[in-house]
Amino acid sequence: MNRPLQETHDHLLDATGLLCPEPVMLMHNRMRDLSVDDILLVLATDPSTRRDIPDFCRFLGHELLDEEEVDGTYRYRVRKQGNA
Numbered sequence: 363m364n365r366p367l368q369e370t371h372d373h374l375l376d377a378t379g380l381l382c383p384e385p386v387m388l389m390h391n392r393m394r395d396l397s398v399d400d401i402l403l404v405l406a407t408d409p410s411t412r413r414d415i416p417d418f419c420r421f422l423g424h425e426l427l428d429e430e431e432v433d434g435t436y437r438y439r440v441r442k443q444g445n446a
Contacts, residue, residue: 370401370439371401371402371403372401373401373402374403374405375389375392375402375404375405376405377389377405377406377407378405378406378407378435379407380406380407380408381408381410382410382411382414383414385408385411385415386411386414386415386418389402389415389418389440390418393440393442396442398442398443398444399441399442399443400441401439401441401442402439402442403438403439404437404438404440405435405436405437406436407435407436408436411436411438412429412431412436415429415436415440416429419440423443424440424441424442424443425443426438426439426440427439427440427441
């Protein structure tokens with residue numbers, strides 16, 4: 363999925379500088395606090411998030427809207443689904 367990232371989001375999680383598993387753990391905690399259909403923008407610098415965040419979304423049923431890498435920063439927009 364390499365579509366250009368849209369800028370609309372409801373919440374921001376800055377996980378830059380953190381290494382696996384911290385970005386996904388923080389994301390999991392943040393998603394619990396969001397309302398259904400809220401969009402979380404996640405910023406990360408750990409390349410393993412390219413695998414971990416899509417896997418997280420598939421496993422918990424959240425919608426990965428888009429993702430991109432710009433100058434070593436990975437950006438993901440995730441829409442909360444259901445009660446996950």
